Amino acid sequence: MxxxxxxxxxxxxxxxFHQAKWDEPIIFEMSRKGLRGIxxxxxxxxxxxxxxxxxxxxxxxxxxxxxxxxxxxxxPQVLRHYIRLSQENLGTDVNIDxxxxxxxxxxSPKVNDQLARSAKLAEVHPLQDQTTLQGILEIMYRxxxxxxxxxxxxxxxxxxxxxxxxxxxxxxxxxAYHASRGESGKRxxxxxxxxxxxxxxxxxxxxxxxxxxxxxxxxxxxxxxxxKAAVSERTAxxxxxxxxxxxxxxxxxxKFVEIVHEAGGLCxxxxxxxxxxxGITRAKQADFDLCHFNLHKTFSSPHGSxxxxxxxxxxxEELTRFLPVPLVAFDGDHxxxxxxxxxxxxxxxxxxxxxxxxxxxxxxxMSLGEAGLREVSEVAVLNNNYLLxxxxxxxxxxxxxxxxxxxxxxxxxxxxxxxxxxxxHSEEIGLRAADxxxxxxxxxxxxxxxxxxxLEPTESYSKEELDEYVAILEHVAEEAxxxxxxxxxxxHNSTIHSxxxxxxxxxxxxxxxxxxxxRKVLNQLAV
Amino acid sequence: xxRLGLVINPIAGLGGKVGLKGSDGWAVQAQARALGAIxxxxxxxxxxxxxxxxxxADIEVITFPGEMGAAACQVCGLEATIIGVIQPGQTTGxxxxxxxxxxxxxxxxxxxxxxxxxxxxxxxxxxxEQQPALGIPAGVKIHSAVFGVNPDRxxxxxxAYLEGKSTSLRKGEVLDIDEQAYWQGVISAKLYGYLQVxxxxxxxxxxxxxxxxxxNALLDAIxxxxxxxxxxDSIYLVGPGTTTRAITDKLGLEKTLLGVDAVxxxxxxxxxxxxxxxxxxxxxxxxKIILAPIGGQGFLLGRGNQQISAKVIQQIGRDSQDLKxxxxxxxxxxxxxxxxxxxxxxxxxxxxxxQRLAGYIKLISGYDEAIIYKVSD
Numbered sequence: 001m002x003x004x005x006x007x008x009x010x011x012x013x014x015x016x017f018h019q020a021k022w023d024e025p026i027i028f029e030m031s032r033k034g035l036r037g038i039x040x041x042x043x044x045x046x047x048x049x050x051x052x053x054x055x056x057x058x059x060x061x062x063x064x065x066x067x068x069x070x071x072x073x074x075x076p077q078v079l080r081h082y083i084r085l086s087q088e089n090l091g092t093d094v095n096i097d098x099x100x101x102x103x104x105x106x107x108s109p110k111v112n113d114q115l116a117r118s119a120k121l122a123e124v125h126p127l128q129d130q131t132t133l134q135g136i137l138e139i140m141y142r143x144x145x146x147x148x149x150x151x152x153x154x155x156x157x158x159x160x161x162x163x164x165x166x167x168x169x170x171x172x173x174x175x176a177y178h179a180s181r182g183e184s185g186k187r188x189x190x191x192x193x194x195x196x197x198x199x200x201x202x203x204x205x206x207x208x209x210x211x212x213x214x215x216x217x218x219x220x221x222x223x224x225x226x227x228k229a230a231v232s233e234r235t236a237x238x239x240x241x242x243x244x245x246x247x248x249x250x251x252x253x254x255k256f257v258e259i260v261h262e263a264g265g266l267c268x269x270x271x272x273x274x275x276x277x278x279g280i281t282r283a284k285q286a287d288f289d290l291c292h293f294n295l296h297k298t299f300s301s302p303h304g305s306x307x308x309x310x311x312x313x314x315x316x317e318e319l320t321r322f323l324p325v326p327l328v329a330f331d332g333d334h335x336x337x338x339x340x341x342x343x344x345x346x347x348x349x350x351x352x353x354x355x356x357x358x359x360x361x362x363x364x365x366m367s368l369g370e371a372g373l374r375e376v377s378e379v380a381v382l383n384n385n386y387l388l389x390x391x392x393x394x395x396x397x398x399x400x401x402x403x404x405x406x407x408x409x410x411x412x413x414x415x416x417x418x419x420x421x422x423x424x425h426s427e428e429i430g431l432r433a434a435d436x437x438x439x440x441x442x443x444x445x446x447x448x449x450x451x452x453x454x455l456e457p458t459e460s461y462s463k464e465e466l467d468e469y470v471a472i473l474e475h476v477a478e479e480a481x482x483x484x485x486x487x488x489x490x491x492h493n494s495t496i497h498s499x500x501x502x503x504x505x506x507x508x509x510x511x512x513x514x515x516x517x518x519r520k521v522l523n524q525l526a527v
Numbered sequence: 528x529x530r531l532g533l534v535i536n537p538i539a540g541l542g543g544k545v546g547l548k549g550s551d552g553w554a555v556q557a558q559a560r561a562l563g564a565i566x567x568x569x570x571x572x573x574x575x576x577x578x579x580x581x582x583x584a585d586i587e588v589i590t591f592p593g594e595m596g597a598a599a600c601q602v603c604g605l606e607a608t609i610i611g612v613i614q615p616g617q618t619t620g621x622x623x624x625x626x627x628x629x630x631x632x633x634x635x636x637x638x639x640x641x642x643x644x645x646x647x648x649x650x651x652x653x654x655x656e657q658q659p660a661l662g663i664p665a666g667v668k669i670h671s672a673v674f675g676v677n678p679d680r681x682x683x684x685x686x687a688y689l690e691g692k693s694t695s696l697r698k699g700e701v702l703d704i705d706e707q708a709y710w711q712g713v714i715s716a717k718l719y720g721y722l723q724v725x726x727x728x729x730x731x732x733x734x735x736x737x738x739x740x741x742x743n744a745l746l747d748a749i750x751x752x753x754x755x756x757x758x759x760d761s762i763y764l765v766g767p768g769t770t771t772r773a774i775t776d777k778l779g780l781e782k783t784l785l786g787v788d789a790v791x792x793x794x795x796x797x798x799x800x801x802x803x804x805x806x807x808x809x810x811x812x813x814x815k816i817i818l819a820p821i822g823g824q825g826f827l828l829g830r831g832n833q834q835i836s837a838k839v840i841q842q843i844g845r846d847s848q849d850l851k852x853x854x855x856x857x858x859x860x861x862x863x864x865x866x867x868x869x870x871x872x873x874x875x876x877x878x879x880x881x882q883r884l885a886g887y888i889k890l891i892s893g894y895d896e897a898i899i900y901k902v903s904d
Contacts, residue, residue: 201896210895217901218868229887230899279772423679448864500692 014472017437018493020087027081028514031071037078046092053153058517069515086494090439092302096461097470098387099430099440101410101454102245104297107521112300112363116356126351130336133303137335140328143362144312149272150373152284153314154506157323158353163272164199165348166292166311167239170268171207172345173315173322174237175292177266180322180343182522187236191260193222194446195244195412200270204239220248220401223325224255231263237289241270243277245443246400247384254286266290266319272311274298275458276381276409279374283314290315299361308354324348379459380409383466387457390470396421399448410456412449419451424480424487426451431498432479432490436472484522529637529689530587531579532630533572533607535644536623537594539666540567571665571678572599572641578682578843579689580605589633591626594618599641608658617839620649627653627660630873637725639685645702651701651720659696659723661685670824673722675700688725697742698769698819699724702831718767718821718831742859746773748894749857753817754778754793758857762814763790763855764805764839766832770819770857782838787834802836814843817855825866827856827902828884829874837877840884850883856890863890863898870903878904 043054073081097105115121124133144156160166171190179186190204193214201211212230214222221244238260243249250256257267264512269283269291275298283291295301295310303309315323323343326337337352368376385406391397396418399411415426430440430453441453457466480487491497503509512519518524579586580603589608590596591614598606610629613622621688623642632637638657640650643666661682662674673682687693698721726742750773757763765788775782778793786799789808797808800904808814816839821831828835844850856871870904873884881904890898 205895210897211898212889212899213892214899215863215901216868222899226887226899226901229889420677446860446864448867450867 005297012262014468014475016493017090017435019434020084021495022084022088024081024084024088026103026514026517027071027073027078030073030077030081030427033072035072037073037075054428070325090434090437090494095438096253096465097438098455098457098461098466098469099433099453101247101412101436101440101443101456102273103303104275104294104409104456105303106241106297106300106458107460108300108302108360109179109302109364109367110359113302115363115394116359121355121359124355126355129482131334134335136359137328137337138204139362140355140358141330141335141355143365144328146316146362146365147293147312147314150274150278150282151293151314152282153291154317154325155320155323157327157348158312158358159347159349159351160292160311160313161349161354162309163197163270163292163294163297163311164203166294166313167199167268167270167271168206169201169237169311169313169324169345169348170290170292171204171209171237172317172348173313173319174208174266174268175207176343176345177319178236183264187234187264189232189234190236191227191230191238191240193240193244194247194448195220196239196241197245197270197272198445199272200239200241202206209236216244216248216325216401218401218403220244220246221250224252224259227256227259229257231265234375234485235260235263235265237266239268239269239270241272243408243410245410246251246402246412246449247410247456248402248405249276249408250397261287263292268292272297273456275407275456276377276384278377279336279370280377284316289319295357295361301357301360308357308388322523324410326352328352334513376459377409380457381406383457383459383461384411384455385467386463387455387470390466391455391473394470394474395481396477397473400444410454412443412452412454414449415451415453417488418477418480422484424484428488429453429473429476429480431494432476432487434491436475436495438472441524456467528587530589530633530635531685531689532633532635532638533576533588533590533596534623534626534630534638534640534646535568535572535591535595535599536620536640536646536649536665537566537568537618539642539646540571541556541667543564543838549667555698565727568641568665569594569599569602571663572596572680573602575641575675575682575685576600576603576605576640578679579686581692582686589635590629591622595622620645623649624653627658631658637688639663639681640666644671644701647701647722648671648703648719651724654722656721658721659725661688661725663882667748667903668704670702670704671700672699673724681707684725693725695726695742696723697726698722698770700711700831702821706831720785721769742861745859745893746770747777748890749859750774750777752891752894753855753857756812757790757793757813759792761791761815762796762809762812764800764809764814764816764835765790766816766818766835768819768821770859770862771817774817774857785831787832800834802834802839805839806835806842809842810837813854815853816840817857818844819857820862820866820871825869825871827871827873829872829876837875837880840880841877842873844883850880851886851888854884854888856888858892858898859889860896860898863892863900870901873902873904 010230147156160169190209191212192200214226266289269288292313321343326339329338443454578826591611631654664674701719710762772782783799788798789796843853873881885904892898
């Protein structure tokens, strides 16, 4: 049998993963009236004698009429609850996490976490006097210098609290730029591509623009002719990812920028995921006006379940006057917060950036140096193309667009052939992979590639680990042809068998909060 | 208990494997059988029913005898209530229509039918837009947007619908091409109407993916944009389809679903006009055309809207460099994505006009959204 298995990882060596199962209720269901985690001692007489009743100092309007509807539990109950939940998981530190393409799930060295947790950072507050925050301000200042070098842009704001916030910032800067030239009502269209990250279209719309989307040809990126049909005197700008979410790099990107510039628009480069181009190409080289980086992707700060994050937004010199305030500046003696930007779009987040995220990213860049950053990208691209070559040998899988060509840092694969031949969906393959201790998700929209999965191996995984991942997919694909029901009924060793996610399509049924769950699922009226 | 109606057109697909262009008419069927053709409908239906079999205890299946349904149920071990009478080996579209009518009368939740475009047309004739229905693709011609992509998927979708997991319905186009003409090498497709088809945005959804608004909200958004952009004193020729119907809905006007209506200054000018009538209407007056891609093939012109002929288009664009300036194309992104990269098609019968329409065109795909897409002649 072994000769059928790719790489060095033989079938008998596939990990059989078995997840802990605790049948754990939702924390609200565990609540018992009167239980407390911490009993706060009564305020001592010596204090009340001096300051009186603290509650009386609060304005009437700020005092709750009823207690907040929070679960009531003891401290060890809370501890056990969350430790159990953490075991019912297939998180990034236990699996070969290449299955969340576009997310750049690289390994974030723990030493950077230690730095972020040190009291020197954890115990400062952004409202402290600036003279007492010189250390973290210096790190922010120096880190901005690094981003300037990496991108070729002239100034960065570290304030946006995520990738979409940075894209929104860039759209707002475009809006302010055109308004400053007396063209605010006139230039109302943003051009993007269907495989640019969907946040580009979404944020442009949020900023009040109309969105024009280009579709790829068989090369996997749009033709210049398509862009020419899109630009007009209404063009405000281009917001584009490159490489796109398919991992395909548009080699005509400089022409795209030129055409949009000629039409009077600005160009923003979504570099949320810059993992394939660090030290290889820069936004400036294609003449972009704006760009952004996700520090929680490329710069190795962990994704913390939707936050905290930083989307660093960078611009050319002539657009710096529109950046959010404050910027971190240096007067030769001291680092300080510069609010003196009369044309600023204002604030896009609190304070001046999520300090622990910036510190981790700074430490990561410092540990690698210039050559190290380029090596990150070279290894990430090599890993991806190694994976691509091995995966395309698996029966039933393909990589739509740009047939026979290399990709940059990720690939959107399609299991369409396997589905047509076996009836097994991509999602079911991802779930069966969980029985072997790895997983993937089936990619975000647009839903153009049928039965998709997007793999992004980053620089973090060894050849052996990639071989193991491929061996698992190959094994599952073989199972799909031999015994489809086994795959369709997976996962077999996980906490929850599988979830019916049809409610995610249905506003009448989806429930993001306990209150919504009670109303929509348990049919209890809202309190 | 939910009821499932099942109708099989037993001769569907007969012509396909032997290279014939359809299975309509006794002569063709005899020729196909002589060439060794085997009807595909039974096997394909069985494949779909296997997906429904696990919920057999929770549903009641109602079907016609023998090859029109009962036999397939038997193969899958599905108990079924058998109604109606047929003449084995000699069923026609009449039987399909009869069966569909009787099943609707028995209030089935879903009418599952196996066949091709002709079968879909028969079902539509019998039940109109009143009855949720879904096709198992088994015919030679599958142009209508009422079929699952394959029998498995049709079965899965039917099951999800019966279980109440997927309750959305959308109007799918029933298209058929004239086989007589097709045999002469001329493609002439006609839009016959719309069936209510269960619909699921994607079976594969992930946590990170955003949900789309319902199709109706999207159609309304497209219509809002078009109505806002309408110019005074210009005639708008509104092509067939539900996407374009949303525009007349917005204006509070009636729409000929399968025909072309003329609108001016927000009011109706003429309904269900043919080529000659259009040419007369637009003589010496500014006019624009509003089109939606038709069916799974992505035809913009030449299928189901032949009234908007090459002559009409030339007349409308008489003083213009770019004919495309006079055509507003509307489409939901779903419809474009379903083309999987294939270009939109034009076939007006006049090569020169087709060539002038080829290239890139802007489609209105939402209130604040447009798509630039390739058109091929």
